[in-house]
Amino acid sequence: MTEKLFYKDAYLKECRSKIVRILEEDDKIKVVLDKTIFYPEGGGQPSDTGTIDGLKVNYVYEDNGVIYHCIEGKPKNKCVTCKIDFKKRFDYMQQHSGEHLLSGVIFTLFNGNNRGFHLGEDHVTVDIDIEPMDENMINRIENLVNECIYKNRTIKTYVVSRKESLKFPLRKQVKEGVENVRIVQALNMDCCACCGTHVLRTGEIGIFKILKAEKYKKMTRIYFKCGNRALADFQKEHKIIMDLSKDFSTEIFHIEDRVNFEKNEIKELLTENKDMKKTLARYEVKNIIKDKTSNIILKGYDDKKFEEIKLIASVILDEESEKYILILYSNIDKRILFINNLKNEINCGKLFKDNIKSFNGKGGGNAYQAQGIFLNNNDIASFSNFLYSKVV
Incomplete structure (x- = not known):
């Protein structure tokens, strides 16, 4: 059995330990210590990381009371110095303690149970057996969790028998057969069995912020952050808002109005742009029809994108009374459009499928229309001429 120093003092950053055993499996080294400050993965909380005699500890897990430290290298000494990444440890303590208050508040307000953590x-998530949760519920939960934090009450831990655990106001009773139960309690806020590490007082959680809530397997999954994570999020988002305020030359509380105004202007401009493109396409179609020598039209463009070519084709098909075979392509996008409503015996998709790869292109379609894309302009021109030779 490994002595768990992290339960005696979750703020312990360094200790001296003796190596009990070193295991080498599949080029991986695992070290067993007589005592450790490294929390092993469990109860929804990731393991600690850090160093043992300067060697990096990547992962820690427990099996039958023995804690295994997966490290990069083999320690040379019997007695070693263990150091944890305390910044990460404290972050986990803030998040895990915040999760307890969240679960306690939901249980108190709505009799909802935490089914997953x-x-x-x-980010951190909990799955609550309530569905759906509306915005008003989420706001009540968030506000009350932060009120609990501000009370700065002590978070206490107890190790008791299962029979003794029945005396505690647990929001979920411990299953029979469990010998020793570790209980984490913030008085009048939350009380539950837990194996994780926690802050000593609720005030150390700092701040609690719900990011979003979504439906999940007939439950509600809540995403949230606490403490330094929430602060970092606020700082990042505040910078974005301040930059937008500067870009739009408006106060931050008017940004939404300004964005909506800009969106409406863009929508109007897009409509005007679409109408102008349609007008230009009609002029282009007039020139095409005027200069055509047959109802098979082959034309490539160096100055038009593929979307403009599709618009030209749609004008020909929708507004001209005659039927055509169209072979139109854009050298800008290196894309081709092939349309046939003139000759029933010509299958556009089959022509593409059988031949386009020979011209270093790819694409396809149905009997009446096909599209393709090419690596260079020479290939698209060659394929266009090939199609023309097949339809004349």
Whole structure:
């Protein structure tokens, strides 16, 4: 059994330990110590990282009361110095303690139960057996959790028997067969069995912020951040808002109005632009029809994008009374459009499928229309001429 110093003092950053065993498996080295400050992964909380005699500890886990430290290298000494990444440890303590208050508040307000907990590197989630949760519920939960934090009450831990645990106001009773139960309690806020590390007082959680809530397997999954994570988020988002305020030359509380105004202007401009393109396409179609020598039209453009070419084709098909075969391509986008409503025996998609790869292109379509894309202008011109030879 490894002595768990992190339960005696979660703020302990360094200790001296004796190596009990070193295991080498598949080029991986695992070290067992007589005592450790490294929390092993469990209860939704990731393991600590750090160093043992300067060698990096990447992952820690527990198996049958023995804690295994996965490290990069083999220690040379029997007695070693262990150091944890305390910045990461304290972050986990803030998040995990915040999760307890969140779960306690939800249980108190709505009799909802925490059915899942994940503490990730970026955000934390809990799955609550209430669905749906509306915005008013989320705001009430967030406000009350922060009120609990501001009370700065002591978070206490107890190790008791299962029978003794029944005396505590646990929001979820411990299953039978468990011998020793570790209870984490913030008085009148939350009380539950937990194996994680926590801050000593609720005030150390700092601040609690719900990021979003979404439906998940007939439950609600809540994303949140606490403490330094929440502060970093606020700083980043505040900078974005201040930059937008500067760019729009407006106060931050008027940014939304300004954005909506800009969106409407852009929408109007896009409509005007679309109408202008349609007008230009009609002029282009007039020139094409005027200069055509047959109803098979082959034309390439160096100054038009593929979207403009599709617009030209749509004008020909929608507004001209005659039927055509169109072979139109854009050298800007290196894309081709092939349309046939003139000759039933010509299958556009099949022509592409059978031949386009020979011209270093790819694409396809149906019997009446096909599109393709090419690596260079020479290939697209060659394929266009090939198509023309097949339809004349």
